[in-house]
Each structure stands twice: as C-alpha cells, then as structure tokens.
Amino acid sequence: MNDFVQSCTAAATYPKNLVSHREYQHTLDNYVKLLNERDNHLFGPERNAILDFWDLVDGAANFRFNQTKAEHLENHLHFPPSAPQTWAPQLDPICRYMFMHAPNARDRLLATRKMLVTMASYHQIMAPFLDFLFSFGKQHHAKDFFFTGFHHDTRLSDFERSATISALGRSGCAIQLCYSLRSVEASPSQENWPWSVRGTATHHTFDLETGRANWLMVKGRGGTSMKERIVTETSLQTGLTSNKYDSNSQRFGSTLSTHLLLCNWSAENWRWYINYMEEEVQATTLPTLSVTVSKPQTESSSNPTFTRKATGLLTKAPTHKSVPTKPQSAIAMVPIPAKPTSPGPPGTQGGPPSLSTVAKAPNFGPSKAGSKFSFDDLQKIEYIEEKANQANLVITLNEKVIKALVKHYDSVMESSHFPDVIRQECSSEYRRFSERILDICTDVQSQKARVETLLRLLADRKTLLYGILEYQNIEASKELSSKSQYSADHVEYMTQQMKQEAVFMRIITLVTLFFLPGTFVSVSCIVKFQEINLVNNAAQTLMSTDMFQWQSIRGFFALTIPFMVLTFSAAYGFYRWSKWNDVKGHSRQADDMA
Structure with missing residues (x-):
C-alpha cells in the first residue's frame, strides 16, 4: 500500500513511478522525455479537458455515467491526497470504462497531462500504452498513421504477482494488455474522399481473483463512438455484456465481449470502402478499355509543293517523295493555285499559300478522347492507389493484432495458473469468442484479397492510361511538327518572293x-x-x-x-x-x- 501511495504522490513522473513494471529504466526515461516533448501537441487546455467514466460499483444493478473535469478527477478516483494518513481507500468498481476523446485523430486530446498521469498512476497503466497514445495529438500530416500493436503484462503465478492492494480490490494476479486497432469510417465532411481511417487505443486490466475489470479507450470523436456502443451493450437487457457481472466467470466473459466489439469495429466497413474505391477506379479508367486509336485521316495527304507552274520562278520538290509508305503529316498542304489571287509584280502567277487553304488537322482516337483523359486522371489513379495501399497495410496490421490478442488469451486459458473455475465455466463463451474472431479474420483476409486485386487492376489501368496520354503527346508533337514545317515552308516561299x-x-x-x-x-x-x-x-x-x-x-x-x-x-x-x-x-x- 505504501508503495502505491508513493507512486501516486509521484504521478508527475509517470511512467517511472509505476510500482511493478517490466521495462528497462532507460525505456521509462525515454517515455518521460517523449511526454515532455509532445506535451503541447498531445494535450489540450484544461478548460476543455474532460474524461467520461462508465462505472459499475459493488451493490449497483446498473452502470453509472460520469463526466469528470480536471479539478474533480482526483475526487472521483479517490486518489490518495498529499497527506496519506487521511486517505480512505475505496474498492475499484467491478467494471470501469474510461473514455478519453479528441476532436479528431489530428487534434489534441481533450485532456491534460495531469489528468493522464493521475489516472494512469492510480490504475497502474502499463508504460507501453503511451506508444499508442503518441499517435494522437496536433499534427498537420498524419504521423504514426499506421502504427498498431499489441503489448501485455499478464501476471498469473504467485512469482509474477504484482503489488497486492486489498483495499482497492487488487490481488496482483491479473491480465493486463493494451493494443491499437484502426478502421475505416464514413466522413461526409470530406467531399473529395468521404472516407477516413481512424484508430483507437485500448488498455485493459482484469483481476483474476477479484474479477474487477478496468478499461481505458482513446479515440477521436469522428465516426463511430466506442463509448456509445459500450454504453448501449451494457445497458440493454439483450446486450452482449449485460447482466453478466455476478461472478468472476461472467465478468471474464464480458471482457471477451468487449474485445470482440473492438475487433468487429476494426473490420466492419472495409467492404464498403473497397466498393467505393472500385467504383472510383471504374469511373475514371473504364473508358480507356473502349477508346479507339485510329490512323490519321486527312483531306489531302500530299506534302507542300511549290512548282514553277505555281510560282513562275520557283520549284521545290516534295520532301518525302523518296519514302512513299511513311505516314503523312497530320497537317495537309495544298498546292498554290496557278491563277493569280491578288495583283503582283509582273512574272508572278499568284501570291503565297494562305493558311485558310490548309486542310484541317485530322482527329486521332486518343486525341478525340483528349477531353476525357488528362494528367488529372493519372493523378487521381495514383491517389486511389495510395489509398488502396494504405487500406492493405491497415488490414494486414489489424489482422496481426487480432491474432496476437487471441494467441495471448489462448496461452492464458491454457496456463496452469489460470483459475480452473473460470476456465470451465467460460469454455463455451471462449469457444464462441474464438470462432467469432476466426470469422473476423476470414472476412479481413477476403477484404485483403480484394484490395490486392484492386491494386493489380490499378497498376494495369494506370499503365494503360499512361500509354494513352503518351500517345496523345506523341500525336500532338507530330501535329505541332507538321505545323512548324508548314510555317517554315511558308517563310521560305515568302523569302523567295x-x-x-x-x-x-x-x-x-x-x-x-x-x-x-x-x-x-x-x-x-x-x-x-x-x-x-x-x-x-x-x-x-x-x-x-x-x-x-x-x-x-x-x-x-x-x-x-x-x-x-x-x-x-x-x-x-x-x-x-x-x-x-x-x-x-x-x-x-x-x-x-x-
């Protein structure tokens, strides 16, 4: 108890003040350093700071909701005062959910550093949880955007047992873990791309002897609210976690349901997000499959020829006469009329060729579709490919975290130090949990396969679109070259005149x-x-x-x-x-x- 009180007194040094930890000292020092460096970017002002509590205390039939501001946090937690001898400890709630919010994933948390270290010191939250917390905070561009992971500090045996605090209902034999998952959610405020990948950081502790559970969840307020989902599931009579807190086995089953809720959230919207990306790809690139690349058609394919009959004095042979099979210029030239078109000096048989007498340039297949395909289309395809790669990475990392979570619970359930009563009474509950997790992983793998197929399609369509744009550039260069040749011939003719x-x-x-x-x-x-x-x-x-x-x-x-x-x-x-x-x-x- 004294160690715990001293730890709370030194809350400002969190996580160095933790009573029982498995981190190297230099690792704890680095966490403190990172907290100091990111203080202004990670935490918001005190006037906006608030924490939501959803508690089920002993003797209560239902959960109770409480919004706590910074100045009332210690009171709500029954935090040890500066004079420990006056402290009257109270048992931890049977189940406590704590929710820390942020306006969005790129804004500061609606909490102060003091609130975090006070809450983390009181509940002895493991230091690696800060790794997931650092992905939040004020930032212009997403940092640690794809950072997910799984950490645990589970202690089952008497040898591993942490400090026992009986007055708080903590035996020291507990499952403690933290992880981060990400999911995609609709974001109608983003007109150009109405989807956004959002993350949540979760810390959980379950005391195997007293059955008391503690949760801390951090998530931006955009999209799905974890708080609303958990409040709904624990309030309704038909909820997955309702009325399941009478025994340690029921409480353990409720924790599995909460894990399942989080895992299900991480996989629920990928189908619709991938559908949206596929629609965008088809809308942008499908016409490339039907575009016709035709040969140039001109009214007159002859090159400019200035003969003595036309000018009376000058003769210019065709420049491509020796290669009759070579495609003609895109700009058709016409000979100068023999009949004078305007008065001139004696000896001339007409003026220089007028641009109005030049045949119009032909239309090519891609050039005809030039208004449909542009560099903007290539940029859009590149943007969609980037989003698809992001989705593929997030899905892969989520799958690894979910598998790590299940693997950890498998090892806990198989441990000889795990309570036999909970193992026996929760066997069917755990089997359903494992089967549901397997279903989620199967769905995640199928969505991952869809993303990989989409990425291959994007690569093929991007190559095709790039080829069409390149062809358009070549044909435009040919047309420009033909016009330049005509201008040069026209200038030469005028010089001779x-x-x-x-x-x-x-x-x-x-x-x-x-x-x-x-x-x-x-x-x-x-x-x-x-x-x-x-x-x-x-x-x-x-x-x-x-x-x-x-x-x-x-x-x-x-x-x-x-x-x-x-x-x-x-x-x-x-x-x-x-x-x-x-x-x-x-x-x-x-x-x-x-």
Whole structure:
C-alpha cells in the first residue's frame, strides 16, 4: 500500500513511478522525455479537458455515467491526497470504462497531462500504452498513421504477482494488455474522399481473483463512438455484456465481449470502402478499355509543293517523295493555285499559300478522347492507389493484432495458473469468442484479397492510361511538327518572293538610273531648244535642217553621258558601301557571340 501511495504522490513522473513494471529504466526515461516533448501537441487546455467514466460499483444493478473535469478527477478516483494518513481507500468498481476523446485523430486530446498521469498512476497503466497514445495529438500530416500493436503484462503465478492492494480490490494476479486497432469510417465532411481511417487505443486490466475489470479507450470523436456502443451493450437487457457481472466467470466473459466489439469495429466497413474505391477506379479508367486509336485521316495527304507552274520562278520538290509508305503529316498542304489571287509584280502567277487553304488537322482516337483523359486522371489513379495501399497495410496490421490478442488469451486459458473455475465455466463463451474472431479474420483476409486485386487492376489501368496520354503527346508533337514545317515552308516561299521582288526593284532602279540623266538634260535645255527659229513655213521633215540639228544632239550626249557615268558610279559606290557595312555588322555580331 505504501508503495502505491508513493507512486501516486509521484504521478508527475509517470511512467517511472509505476510500482511493478517490466521495462528497462532507460525505456521509462525515454517515455518521460517523449511526454515532455509532445506535451503541447498531445494535450489540450484544461478548460476543455474532460474524461467520461462508465462505472459499475459493488451493490449497483446498473452502470453509472460520469463526466469528470480536471479539478474533480482526483475526487472521483479517490486518489490518495498529499497527506496519506487521511486517505480512505475505496474498492475499484467491478467494471470501469474510461473514455478519453479528441476532436479528431489530428487534434489534441481533450485532456491534460495531469489528468493522464493521475489516472494512469492510480490504475497502474502499463508504460507501453503511451506508444499508442503518441499517435494522437496536433499534427498537420498524419504521423504514426499506421502504427498498431499489441503489448501485455499478464501476471498469473504467485512469482509474477504484482503489488497486492486489498483495499482497492487488487490481488496482483491479473491480465493486463493494451493494443491499437484502426478502421475505416464514413466522413461526409470530406467531399473529395468521404472516407477516413481512424484508430483507437485500448488498455485493459482484469483481476483474476477479484474479477474487477478496468478499461481505458482513446479515440477521436469522428465516426463511430466506442463509448456509445459500450454504453448501449451494457445497458440493454439483450446486450452482449449485460447482466453478466455476478461472478468472476461472467465478468471474464464480458471482457471477451468487449474485445470482440473492438475487433468487429476494426473490420466492419472495409467492404464498403473497397466498393467505393472500385467504383472510383471504374469511373475514371473504364473508358480507356473502349477508346479507339485510329490512323490519321486527312483531306489531302500530299506534302507542300511549290512548282514553277505555281510560282513562275520557283520549284521545290516534295520532301518525302523518296519514302512513299511513311505516314503523312497530320497537317495537309495544298498546292498554290496557278491563277493569280491578288495583283503582283509582273512574272508572278499568284501570291503565297494562305493558311485558310490548309486542310484541317485530322482527329486521332486518343486525341478525340483528349477531353476525357488528362494528367488529372493519372493523378487521381495514383491517389486511389495510395489509398488502396494504405487500406492493405491497415488490414494486414489489424489482422496481426487480432491474432496476437487471441494467441495471448489462448496461452492464458491454457496456463496452469489460470483459475480452473473460470476456465470451465467460460469454455463455451471462449469457444464462441474464438470462432467469432476466426470469422473476423476470414472476412479481413477476403477484404485483403480484394484490395490486392484492386491494386493489380490499378497498376494495369494506370499503365494503360499512361500509354494513352503518351500517345496523345506523341500525336500532338507530330501535329505541332507538321505545323512548324508548314510555317517554315511558308517563310521560305515568302523569302523567295521577296528575292524575286528585289530583282524587279533592281531592274526598275537600273532603268531609272539609265533614263534619269537624259531626262534631266532634256528638261533643263528644253527652253534653249525651243528658241530655234523656224523661218520656213513649208512643211518640215524629220531630217530637215531646222528639225534635226546634229549640233544639239552632240550637246545633248556631251551632257547626258557624263551624267550617266557619274550617276551609275555613285549608285555602285553606295551599293558597295552598303554591302561593306552589312559584312562589318555581321562580323561584329559574330565576335560578340564568340
């Protein structure tokens, strides 16, 4: 008793203060360190802290519910005060359920650290239970999301017996275990994915001599409430655990029913969750099985050809003529019409090909379905595959925990230190428990097989969808390449046209330069030529002396020819100067780039 009182007095050091434990000292030190580190993230403020108790005390016919706040917890537990000599201990309830809640699995517990260590010290809760508790608390992303397990500290023999506290109804010979299970529950608030995997941590102690049982359950408030289920089952006359507390054997049978309730919860919704995932997969990927991948169909499969007939001056041979069997470009080109479509310089037979005359690009099977399949679909399939992998892992871990639980009870029932009365009177109850657990494991295995099949289907559909998207990308690249080729050909054609127009402009320039000096001289000297005195009124001929004067002609050429030489020389000099500047500019650009 004194050891227990001292343990309660040192509750702040939990779990180092436990009277009887089987943990190394450094392990206990590490638990205290983790509690210190996670204090702010794991526990909530005192104003919101509350624990729910569902107790069946001696002499009572029914359970009694009590919600206890932080300041009243010690009173409710009859916790030893700071002055132990004034403490009046009371027997533990025949069966006590304690429920610790959290708003959700990623939020802080609705309890303070002091409440936890007070309750854990009073009931001497085994230290490994903290491993399951640490998966709760404030977190942006789920940590220890798939952490499950099973631990026990069962003591059956006198040699293993822990401290006996008769005043509390504790013999020291007890089954003590803790485990964590997870299940999937509907979550309508999540529009994109209306399902959520949630966990529960459970600690249980059953005294084999006094038949007193103690339970601590931690679970988020979302989804199924363990408290409501247990309250219902222990309140109704038809409940699995109702009116079964008259003897130790009945009380032991009630604990098996509670374990069964938890195991059943861990397996109950996987069927519907897998159905939902299968529906999502089919809705996203089923059209991939019927999509048609067709060859391109174009109005004209010929490549662009610019012939002399079309341009009058230019000829461009087909670029793919040597490989007639190769699929044609997705963009169909049409020849330039021979009839002029717009006025142009002499010698041209029409303008460049217009984009409006180009045939529309063909539709391919996957391209036609491009609005149905996109990278978003691939991301969704990847997301579903991730959820299926999570489900597969949770189901596998749950099965291991359930099997570990049954294996432990098998060893307890077979132990020579286990009370014979309980073994005999609960044999049928335990057989039903084992059979029901076997049914649950069988159902879990079938759901696991479904998930594995779904994962294979997801892998196949993802590969198919990826292939379709890849094909669409290839065809889009081909179409873009065809358009780029057309643009290049169009630019080349325009360049040739510009060169042709440049030739015309040079011809016009040469003609202008040739006639400019003569025209200038003629205009400048016309007044002098008009001063010729025509004295004869007779009809004049072209070769008459008055109309055709060699002296004037010689003067005209004497002025015109030097002007022509000077004009052509100046034009040629300007041309050479321009070419020299161009060459110099290109050289400077090349040097800068180097």
